[in-house]
Amino acid sequence: MKLLLVEDEPLLRNALLSYLTTAGFRCEVASDYATAHEKIHLYEYDAVLLDLTLPGGTGLDLLRAIKAHGARAGVLILTARDALADKLTGLELGADDYLTKPFHLAEVAARLRAVLRRRHPDGQPALHYGALVVDAAGTTATVADTAVALTRKELELLTYFLTNPGRVLTKENLAEHAWGDAIDAADSFDFLYTHLKNLRRKLRAAGCELNLRTLYGLGYQLLPPAPDSTP
Amino acid sequence: MKLLARQNRYYVAITLILFALGSAAMFAGIDLISRAELDEDLQVDADRLSRLAGAGLVIAVPGDRQPVTPFLAVAQPAPAGLCDTILPDPAESGELTPYRQLTTQVLTPAGPRWLVVRRSLLESDDVGLITTVVMLSVMGLLLALLLLVNRWLSRRLWAPLNATLRAVAAYDGAQPLHLPATDTDEFTQLNAALTQMSSRVAREMETLRQFTENAAHETQTPLAILRAGLDQLGQVPDLPPAAWPPLTDAQAGVRRLSRLMQSLTLLSKIENGQFSSIAPLAPVEITPLVTIQLDHLADFMADKRLRLTTELAPCRLPLPAALAESLVGNLLQNAIKHNVPGGMINVATGPAGLMVRNTGPTPVTAPEHFFERFRKHDPTTDSPGLGLAIVAQIARVYGLSLTYTFAPDANQHVLRVGTLAAVSAATRT
Numbered sequence: 001m002k003l004l005l006v007e008d009e010p011l012l013r014n015a016l017l018s019y020l021t022t023a024g025f026r027c028e029v030a031s032d033y034a035t036a037h038e039k040i041h042l043y044e045y046d047a048v049l050l051d052l053t054l055p056g057g058t059g060l061d062l063l064r065a066i067k068a069h070g071a072r073a074g075v076l077i078l079t080a081r082d083a084l085a086d087k088l089t090g091l092e093l094g095a096d097d098y099l100t101k102p103f104h105l106a107e108v109a110a111r112l113r114a115v116l117r118r119r120h121p122d123g124q125p126a127l128h129y130g131a132l133v134v135d136a137a138g139t140t141a142t143v144a145d146t147a148v149a150l151t152r153k154e155l156e157l158l159t160y161f162l163t164n165p166g167r168v169l170t171k172e173n174l175a176e177h178a179w180g181d182a183i184d185a186a187d188s189f190d191f192l193y194t195h196l197k198n199l200r201r202k203l204r205a206a207g208c209e210l211n212l213r214t215l216y217g218l219g220y221q222l223l224p225p226a227p228d229s230t231p
Numbered sequence: 232m233k234l235l236a237r238q239n240r241y242y243v244a245i246t247l248i249l250f251a252l253g254s255a256a257m258f259a260g261i262d263l264i265s266r267a268e269l270d271e272d273l274q275v276d277a278d279r280l281s282r283l284a285g286a287g288l289v290i291a292v293p294g295d296r297q298p299v300t301p302f303l304a305v306a307q308p309a310p311a312g313l314c315d316t317i318l319p320d321p322a323e324s325g326e327l328t329p330y331r332q333l334t335t336q337v338l339t340p341a342g343p344r345w346l347v348v349r350r351s352l353l354e355s356d357d358v359g360l361i362t363t364v365v366m367l368s369v370m371g372l373l374l375a376l377l378l379l380v381n382r383w384l385s386r387r388l389w390a391p392l393n394a395t396l397r398a399v400a401a402y403d404g405a406q407p408l409h410l411p412a413t414d415t416d417e418f419t420q421l422n423a424a425l426t427q428m429s430s431r432v433a434r435e436m437e438t439l440r441q442f443t444e445n446a447a448h449e450t451q452t453p454l455a456i457l458r459a460g461l462d463q464l465g466q467v468p469d470l471p472p473a474a475w476p477p478l479t480d481a482q483a484g485v486r487r488l489s490r491l492m493q494s495l496t497l498l499s500k501i502e503n504g505q506f507s508s509i510a511p512l513a514p515v516e517i518t519p520l521v522t523i524q525l526d527h528l529a530d531f532m533a534d535k536r537l538r539l540t541t542e543l544a545p546c547r548l549p550l551p552a553a554l555a556e557s558l559v560g561n562l563l564q565n566a567i568k569h570n571v572p573g574g575m576i577n578v579a580t581g582p583a584g585l586m587v588r589n590t591g592p593t594p595v596t597a598p599e600h601f602f603e604r605f606r607k608h609d610p611t612t613d614s615p616g617l618g619l620a621i622v623a624q625i626a627r628v629y630g631l632s633l634t635y636t637f638a639p640d641a642n643q644h645v646l647r648v649g650t651l652a653a654v655s656a657a658t659r660t
Contacts, residue, residue, distance in 0.1 A: 009452055015459035019466075080451035102455035102489050105462040153530065168465045172482050182527045184490065184618075185564035191534040218465065218475035 001116060002044070005029045006036040006062065007051045007078065016049065019105040023164070025112070033057030040066050045073040046120060047112055052079040052090070060089055067094045074115035078103070104173045110163040114138065127162040130225035132208040134159055143206040153178050154199045157192075161212070161222040170219035196220065235385045239378055246374050250367065258363050265355035266331070270313055273333040276301065276348045280337075287340040297321065298330055299351060303344040309334045311345075315352070328353055391418040399425065407433045443499045447492040454492070458485045494617040497557065498604070501624045514547035515555040518580045524556075524563050525578065531567050538575045546580035548650060554625050561618040562587045562646060569644070584632070584649025591644050594637055601635045622648070 003025045007013040013029055020027050028043070030036035033056035040048070040062070048066060052059035063075060077090045077098035087098050096115040099108060113127075117136040127134040131144045138159045141148045150158065156178040160169065171189035183189070200210045211223040280290050280301050291302045298318040309316070311334050319325040329352040337346045391413035398408050407430035410422040461482050464470070470478075521543065532539055548555060566576050566589035574590035594601070602623035605616050626633035626648060636645045 009456065011456045012452065012459055015456070015463055018463065019459070022466075080448055080455070101451040102458040102485060105459050168470075170465060170479055170482055172479065172486060173462070176486075179527070179530070181490070182524075182531070182560070182564065185528055185567040186531045186534065187568070191530055194534075195530070215472075215475060217472075218479055 001025050001046045003027045003112070004036070004039055004043075004045045004048045004073070006031075006048060006054065006059070008032060008054050009051075015105065016108065020049075020109060020112070023109045031055075033062060036062055037065055040069060040071060040073075045071065047074040047076065047115055049108070049112070050075055050077050050095070052077060060093065063090060063093045063095055072119065074112075074119040076108070076111055076115055078108075104176065106160070106164040106167055106169055106173055107177055110160050110177065113163040127159065129162055129165075129210075129222075130208055132203065132210075134162060141203075143203065143208045146206060148202055148206045148208075150199065150202060153195055154202070157195060158199060158203075158210075161210075161220075165222050165224070168215060168219055168221045173219065234389070235382060238385070239381065242378065242381065243374070246370075246377075250370055250374075253370070254363050254367060257366060258359050261359045261362055262355070265358060269331050269350055269352070269355060270333075273313065273331060273348050273350055276350075277333050277335050277346060280346055280348060281335065284337045284339045284344065284346060290346075298328075299349050301346065301348045303337070303339065303346055305342075305344060307334070307345050308347055311335060316349075318349075320351075329356070388415070391415060392421075395422055395425065402429060404429075404432050404436055440499045440503055443495050447496040447499075450492045451489070454485055454489050458482070458489075461485065491617065494621060498617070498621055498624055501554065501621070501628050504628065514549045515552050517546040517548050517555060517559060517585055518543050520556055520559045521563070521578060521580055521585070524559050528563055528567060532576065535567065535570060536573045537567065537570055538573075540575070540577045542577075542579040542581075544581040546582065546585060548584065548629075548631060548648070550625065550629050550631075554629070558622055558625050558648065559585070561622050562648070565618050565622075565646075566644075571642075584647060586645065586647045588643055588645045590642050593639065593642065594644070598635050598637065602633070619646075622646075 001024070003020060005013060005016055005020070005027050007016060007029070008031050010031070013031065017027050017029060028039060028045075030039055033054045036050075036054070037057075050059045050062060054062070059077065059079075063077070066073060066075060075095040077087070077095045078101060079087070079090075079098060080101045090098055096118065097111050099111060117126075117138075126136055127138075132141060132148075133143075134141045134155070138155065141150050141155060141158060157174060160174065160177050171192050172183075175183045175186070175189045175192055178195075179186075196212065200212060203210050209226060211226055213221040213223050215221060283290050284303060291300050298320060309332065313331065313333050316330050316332050317327045318330055320328040330349045331352055332347055332349040334345055334347050337344055391411065394411050395418065398410055402408055408426050410426055413419055413422065461478060464474075465478055521541075525539065525541070548558075550558065562585070563576075563578070566578075566587050569591045570576065570589050571591060576590075577586075577588040579586045579588075602619050603616075604620040623633055625631070630650075632647070632649050634645075634647045637643070638645065
């Protein structure tokens with residue numbers, strides 16, 4: 001998967017580059033409007049990660065250029081501005097999704113995968129983990145062609161783990177992914193434990209052992225499936 | 232009390248006192264003059280009759296004992312000289328009426344006699360009364376006219392002040408005041424001072440707003456770097472467990488700061504009216520938002536073992552959709568966050584608005600400070616206390632009523648949001 005990372009802040013750009021490269025994306029970077037504009041015209045990308053405030057122009061203009069160029073790249077907007085108008089304009093202009101700073105790197109990866117699955121269903125139609133398959137839309141989970149009845153939150157957590165395999169995901173990161181800003185109402189993230197326990201129990205009953213490592217006080221890490229659970 | 236009414240009250244009071252004093256003085260004056268006149272007449276009568284009596288003429292018709300008929304007596308009937316007396320008046324069927332009488336000694340051919348002449352005081356009293364009544368009516372009319380003229384004049388003269396007062400009352404601090412021009416110097420000065428003052432307030436508010444917005448905006452990128460850095464730190468292979476707690480603490484700190492900045496940005500945007508320009512203000516259906524949010528928050532309620540009861544009916548509030556969501560979200564999150572384990576939440580919607588009732592610890596804050604920014608109602612939580620400030624700001628800008636009450640016996644906090652019209656309708660019934 002070829003990705004163009006347009007972000008003017010070097011520290012953030014490096015963090016994104018490092019995380020996404022490890023996640024298996026082939027990344028190119030652009031730190032200003034002109035460079036990004038040139039690269040879009042010269043090369044084909046599967047997805048563009050686009051910061052809205054750039055030296056030399058706005059990300060929205062760049063988005064217009066991408067669409068005018070007829071590029072098939074999916075666009076994920078990164079913005080420090082949580083101006084509703086900018087988000088709406090971005091989506092109207094054809095952006096696939098947006099993320100507000102500060103974001104978790106795992107969230108960027110998950111959103112990028114979702115954008116790519118929607119844009120290029122032929123490329124990566126589904127998420128696999130041993131015998132477990134989660135469909136491209138992230139709405140159904142099946143183990144050996146048998147549907148597993150999961151709640152929406154359980155599915156969201158599962159998809160998040162599957163799009164960030166091997167990564168340590170903190171409880172806060174997981175909670176924010178599935179519940180969003182509503183987690184402000186929670187006193188702690190301990191309720192995650194119940195949801196993950198249920199998820200594992202349901203998958204185990206269906207014949208898939210989720211090899212989830214618990215790092216007490218920190219979070220969880222999805223390790224590759226143990227050899228016995230692969231078909 | 233209005234300035235005009237206050238002024239009129241003084242006018243009327245002073246005029247009435249003056250009227251009373253004037254009427255008394257006038258009555259006394261008229262009385263004095265008419266008595267002097269009367270006394271003079273009596274003296275003339277007595278002189279004339281004395282001369283007649285001295286010549287031996289009969290001066291009174293026998294049998295005609297009208298009080299005003301002069302008569303001669305041998306014994307002294309009354310002290311010599313002028314005095315007032317009361318006698319039955321045959322013409323008035325014997326009613327006692329006041330008279331002025333003069334008793335004087337005359338020498339008649341038959342010897343010394345006492346001559347008594349009288350005149351009725353009734354007429355002079357009547358004259359005094361009529362004069363006073365006429366004067367009072369004229370003065371009363373004058374007063375009424377004066378008040379009317381004053382009223383008309385005041386309205387005319389004070390009209391610019393009233394316009395200024397209305398403008399100041401409606402002043403929200405966001406824009407400088409625009410006051411109508413006036414040709415009265417004092418009002419022109421007042422308006423100039425107010426315009427200058429309001430411009431300064433507006434300028435300072437705008438500076439503060441921009442500062443808040445910029446500060447919040449500029450904080451998001453460093454926060455993003457911080458969060459990404461912490462994410463990467465978490466991925467370091469074989470990170471020693473001793474590093475885990477500080478890492479999660481740092482992440483929690485980033486999250487809190489980020490939420491704080493988002494809230495501040497939102498507050499400044501609501502203040503700035505930035506939401507009205509995005510969408511026209513059609514009333515938003517609140518009840519579906521409540522249902523969605525409650526579903527979203529179900530896990531947190533279950534985690535705290537809260538009992539939820541709802542009474543949901545259609546409810547519409549005139550708000551931009553994004554803010555309606557924020558309003559509902561903040562109210563419900565607040566009810567969960569500041570609840571006690573095993574407590575209750577009751578959410579009711581209806582034509583009058585939205586009501587959220589929840590159990591919780593007794594507030595340490597007085598109700599009037601409940602919606603202030605950074606006011607912590609519950610020292611045990613890490614919430615910066617902006618949720619209710621946002622709710623209050625939305626209510627203020629979009630003309631909704633917002634009330635908070637605490638029922639100590641049930642330890643229940645009640646928050647109500649509604650349209651002002653619905654509230655006044657409820658108080659009418």
